[in-house]
Amino acid sequence: MGKQNSKLKPEALDDLRANTDFSDRELQEWYKGFLQDCPTGHLTVAEFKKIYGNFFPYGDASKFAEHVFRTFDANTDGSIDFREFIIALSVTSRGKLENKLKWAFSMYDLDGNGYISRAEMLEIVQAIYKMVGTVMKMPEDESTPEKRTDKIFRQMDKNADGKLSLVEFIEGAKSDPSIVRLLQCDPSSMAAEGSS
Numbered sequence: 001m002g003k004q005n006s007k008l009k010p011e012a013l014d015d016l017r018a019n020t021d022f023s024d025r026e027l028q029e030w031y032k033g034f035l036q037d038c039p040t041g042h043l044t045v046a047e048f049k050k051i052y053g054n055f056f057p058y059g060d061a062s063k064f065a066e067h068v069f070r071t072f073d074a075n076t077d078g079s080i081d082f083r084e085f086i087i088a089l090s091v092t093s094r095g096k097l098e099n100k101l102k103w104a105f106s107m108y109d110l111d112g113n114g115y116i117s118r119a120e121m122l123e124i125v126q127a128i129y130k131m132v133g134t135v136m137k138m139p140e141d142e143s144t145p146e147k148r149t150d151k152i153f154r155q156m157d158k159n160a161d162g163k164l165s166l167v168e169f170i171e172g173a174k175s176d177p178s179i180v181r182l183l184q185c186d187p188s189s190m191a192a193e194g195s196s
Contacts, residue, residue, distance in 0.1 A: 006031065006032045006035050007028060007031070008027060008028060008031050012083075013027060013028075015083070016083065016086060016087075019087050019090075020086055020087055020089075020090035020094075021090050021094040021095070022086065022090055022094075027086065030082075030086055030089075031082055031086075034082050034085060034086075035082075037051070041081060041082065042079035042080065042081055043079060043080040043081075043085065044078070044079055045065075045066060045069050045078070045079075048065055048068075048069045048072075048080065049061070049062045049065040049066065049069070052064075052065035052068065053065065056131045056132065056133070058132075058133040058134065058135045059130055059131045059132050059133030059134075059135065060130045060131060060133070061130075061131040063126075063127040063130060063131075064124070064127035064128055064130070064131045066127075067107050067110075067124060067127060068107065070107070071088065071103065071106055071107040072084055072085060072088040074087070074088075088103070091103045097173075097174070097180075098170060098174075101169065101170045101173050101174075102166065102170070104169075105166050105169050105170070107124065108120055108121060108124050108164075108169075110123065110124075114165070114166065115163040115164060115165055116163060116164040116169065117162070117163050118149060118153060118162060118163070121149045121152060121153070121164070122145055122146065122149045125145040125148050125149050125152075126145040128145075129144075129145050129148075155172055155176060156168050156169060156172030156173075158171075158172075
């Protein structure tokens with residue numbers, strides 16, 4: 001097997017330009033880095049968990065990384081190729097709030113039925129708590145994953161049917177910035193909120 005070309009082909013670049021918010025130069029740089037980290041051109045769940053874990057040295061990020069991996073793996077083939085990686089990265093880093101929320105919704109909706117159940121929300125929140133470890137001091141009403149899940153549902157489940165629709169999820173997040181913080185998995189933004 002020869003060395004993979006570290007430049008994107010023009011047709012691939014056209015596709016990614018149309019589907020991301022990255023410039024041609026940024027796409028080429030990301031591609032080069034992706035191939036350095038993943039010479040096969042595909043990222044496995046084990047590799048993804050290892051990389052993700054480096055960002056959360058004080059907790060166990062493996063379960064949360066599995067959920068992020070599942071959401072990145074758009075074609076559900078068990079690996080992430082560069083196209084899947086860069087499109088998801090574009091949404092999560094540069095996308096509009098609504099697109100970020102749709103992406104987050106798809107991560108929380110574990111069974112893909114179009115709703116987030118309390119059990120699904122709890123599973124993700126538990127994974128977040130394991131990932132951030134003891135680094136963060138949580139307010140009393142968020143001191144456990146169960147309390148945090150209850151708080152999110154109290155604020156978002158407008159029709160009180162025990163599940164969140166995409167509309168409830170997006171409207172709830174847009175109407176209350178604290179909900180976005182509750183949903184976020186970025187410990188730096190959560191820590192900044194917690195210290196204020």
